Each structure stands twice: as C-alpha cells, then as structure tokens.
Amino acid sequence: MGTALRFDIQAQQGEARAGVLNTRRGPIETPVFMPVGTAGTVKGIRFEELESADLDAKIILGNTYHLWLRPGIEVIKAAGGLHRFIGWERALLTDSGGFQVWSLGALRKISEEGTQFRSHVDGSLRFLSPEVSMEVQAALGSDIVMAFDECAPGQASYEETERSMNLTARWAKRSKSAFERLQTEGADSGHVDAEGLSGEQALFGIVQGASHVDLRRTSLEHTVNIGFDGYAIGGLSVGEEKPVMFEVIEDIAPRMPKAAPRYLMGVGTPEDLVEAVARGVDMFDCVLPTRNGRTGQAFTSRGKLNIKNAQWVNDSRPLDESCPCSVCRRHSRAYLRHLYTSGEMLASILLTHHNLAFFLDTMRAVRQSIRSADFPKFRLEFTERLRANGE
Numbered sequence: 001m002g003t004a005l006r007f008d009i010q011a012q013q014g015e016a017r018a019g020v021l022n023t024r025r026g027p028i029e030t031p032v033f034m035p036v037g038t039a040g041t042v043k044g045i046r047f048e049e050l051e052s053a054d055l056d057a058k059i060i061l062g063n064t065y066h067l068w069l070r071p072g073i074e075v076i077k078a079a080g081g082l083h084r085f086i087g088w089e090r091a092l093l094t095d096s097g098g099f100q101v102w103s104l105g106a107l108r109k110i111s112e113e114g115t116q117f118r119s120h121v122d123g124s125l126r127f128l129s130p131e132v133s134m135e136v137q138a139a140l141g142s143d144i145v146m147a148f149d150e151c152a153p154g155q156a157s158y159e160e161t162e163r164s165m166n167l168t169a170r171w172a173k174r175s176k177s178a179f180e181r182l183q184t185e186g187a188d189s190g191h192v193d194a195e196g197l198s199g200e201q202a203l204f205g206i207v208q209g210a211s212h213v214d215l216r217r218t219s220l221e222h223t224v225n226i227g228f229d230g231y232a233i234g235g236l237s238v239g240e241e242k243p244v245m246f247e248v249i250e251d252i253a254p255r256m257p258k259a260a261p262r263y264l265m266g267v268g269t270p271e272d273l274v275e276a277v278a279r280g281v282d283m284f285d286c287v288l289p290t291r292n293g294r295t296g297q298a299f300t301s302r303g304k305l306n307i308k309n310a311q312w313v314n315d316s317r318p319l320d321e322s323c324p325c326s327v328c329r330r331h332s333r334a335y336l337r338h339l340y341t342s343g344e345m346l347a348s349i350l351l352t353h354h355n356l357a358f359f360l361d362t363m364r365a366v367r368q369s370i371r372s373a374d375f376p377k378f379r380l381e382f383t384e385r386l387r388a389n390g391e
C-alpha cells in the first residue's frame with residue numbers, strides 16, 4: 001500500500017524479529033505490547049502514567065464498536081478526532097468492531113452486506129459493515145485502522161469456518177476500497193504531517209480461519225493479494241486449546257510478508273507473548289494486564305499472584321521483587337491486599353500499573369535479547385522463572 005507506515009527489521013534470531021515501526025506519530029520499537037483503551041481510556045490508569053518512563057507505552061488501542069455507540073462519532077469529530085478527544089498524542093490503533101459485534105452472539109445477524117445488532121447502550125438497532133467501520137475509524141483518526149472481519153468460533157465446523165473466512169476476504173476488499181476513498185476525501189480526523197510519511201492512516205488486513213491451518217493459509221493469500229500496510233492474525237484465543245493456537249501461529253506467522261508488521265490480536269499472557277515472538281509476531285494487544293489488575297491478580301516474573309490470598313496479610317515484599325515499577329518500589333503485598341479487601345479503588349489502580357509495567361518491561365527485555373542475539377536464552381529463563389513459583 002502507501003507510505004503511511006515504514007517498518008524496518010533491525011535484528012532477527014530464528015523467527016523472532018526486532019524492528020522499528022515508523023508511524024505518523026513517531027517510531028515504535030517492536031515487538032510491542034499495546035495496552036487496550038476500549039472506550040477511550042485504558043481502564044484504571046492515567047495517560048501521564050502510560051507516558052512515564054515506568055511504562056512508556058508508545059501505542060494504545062481504541063475500540064470502534066464502543067466509541068461509535070458512545071459517545072458517537074459526531075462528538076469525537078467535533079473534538080477533532082480521538083487523539084484530541086482523549087488527550088493522547090502518541091499512536092493509536094483502532095479495531096474494526098468486528099470482534100465486539102461477533103461477541104454479542106445471538107444478538108447479531110450477519111449478512112453479506114454486514115452485521116445488524118442491538119446496541120448494548122440503548123437497545124437501538126445498529127448496522128456495521130466494512131464501509132461503516134472505515135468511516136468510523138476515519139472519524140476517530142487512528143493511526144492504524146483494522147479491516148472489518150468476521151470471526152468464526154474456535155470450535156466452528158470446517159464448512160462454517162470456510163464460509164466465514166471467505167466473507168472476511170470479501171469484506172477486506174470492501175474495507176480497502178472504502179478506506180482509500182475516505183483517505184482521498186480527507187475524512188481522517190487525525191491527519192498529521194509526518195516526517196517522511198504520507199501522514200495518512202495505515203490499514204491492516206486480518207487473517208481468519210480458526211484452527212484450520214489450510215483455511216488460514218488461504219485467508220492469508222486472499223489478504224496479501226488485496227494488499228495492506230500490515231497483517232494481523234485474528235480469531236485466536238477464542239476458546240481453542242493453547243497448543244492449537246500455537247500450531248496456527250507457528251504455521252502462519254512465518255508465511256506472512258516479511259517486510260510488513262505482523263499483529264496477533266487479543267493475545268495473551270506474558271508467556272504467550274514471548275512464545276508468539278519466537279514464532280515471528282511483532283505486535284500484541286490484550287486486556288489481561290488491566291482486567292486482571294481490577295480483579296486482584298498480578299502478573300509477576302514468578303507467575304501469577306492473587307492479592308486476595310490471606311498469605312500476604314503481613315508480607316512486606318513488593319508484588320515482584322525484580323520489578324522496577326513505582327508500585328513495587330513503594331508498596332508491599334500486605335498493603336495492596338489491605339486495599340483490595342477494603343474495596344479501595346487504589347488497589348485496582350496500583351495492580352493495573354504494575355501489570356502494565358510487567359508486560360511492557362517483558363517486551364523491552366524481548367527486544368533487547370533479540371538485538372543482542374540472546375533471545376533463546378532469555379525465552380528459556382523467562383519461562384522457567386514463571387513456572388518456578390506460579391500459582
């Protein structure tokens with residue numbers, strides 16, 4: 001496609017790649033983890049903290065489905081796009097809404113044209129299609145736009161998955177046409193003059209096909225033939241077994257265009273991230289660090305830690321003794337447990353901060369290890385440590 005993005009791979013070890021994704025809002029070192037900001041907020045954390053040296057998140061996600069329903073694109077357009085509306089100047093990626101609509105289950109009706117569903121906000125009947133998704137994402141002005149896709153359930157039959165994968169291919173084509181028209185019309189609210197880049201939005205295509213590797217390969221071929229700035233693997237971590245998920249990633253990621261970024265959508269635990277990097281993935285997003293932070297679960301270098309447990313009542317150690325984040329520098333497990341059991345909102349805020357720090361630090365360490373040709377050793381030690389003490 002165009003010059004909206006430039007991706008430079010700087011080091012590679014096995015299938016693992018370390019590089020720089022140059023967006024119109026600055027460079028992003030990869031592999032990268034992108035915190036999820038569903039409704040224009042990464043839940044439980046201020047933007048200042050996301051920008052701080054502690055976390056230094058270079059790119060976050062926004063959800064088309066949620067923002068379209070509330071506050072609605074007119075509000076965001078009037079504010080000058082999603083960056084201005086929420087007060088975030090770094091890069092933003094928006095999903096297409098396909099996955100959220102799919103998650104509504106029986107409440108939606110899929111046709112060739114698109115998906116009809118009832119809004120969870122006010123019960124109104126809404127219609128989402130490739131064209132509508134592209135219009136909403138142009139109005140949001142995100143830096144990376146995702147094609148509108150359909151996701152087949154992990155346990156879907158072969159025929160059902162094939163039908164869904166072919167629909168995704170037709171929708172991908174329509175997404176690209178609508179996207180290009182909108183760029184020409186200047187519909188992108190977030191347009192910026194970017195050094196050496198077009199300043200336009202970038203568009204990623206999505207590979208579907210559930211756990212059927214041959215369908216995945218066909219889907220990849222369709223997607224690459226249409227041509228996108230980057231390529232995503234969608235529809236994983238939706239109920240299939242872990243080994244099945246990795247089988248798909250291992251087969252598909254190395255077949256994806258080498259010169260373009262590869263994005264694994266909605267995955268996963270810190271261990272999943274490291275394992276997917278080893279199979280050639282460059283970009284990730286997941287709600288785990290924020291969602292689990294709110295329910296009292298911390299991710300640490302020694303596995304998961306449930307702050308509710310009585311064993312921490314007098315424990316003066318930080319959540320993770322090898323974590324340099326501001327929460328671990330200041331607070332004990334005993335205090336965090338007290339906050340959580342007292343229903344204090346600060347418990348969620350502090351656990352979310354630490355969890356994001358751990359995910360982002362892990363990716364920094366992954367990048368460093370690939371650059372210094374130490375990735376296999378890092379991967380082994382990281383995994384062994386996680387399992388040593390995990391719950």
Ligand SMILES: [Zn+2]
Nearest residue numbers: 323325328354
């Ligand atoms: Zn920490």
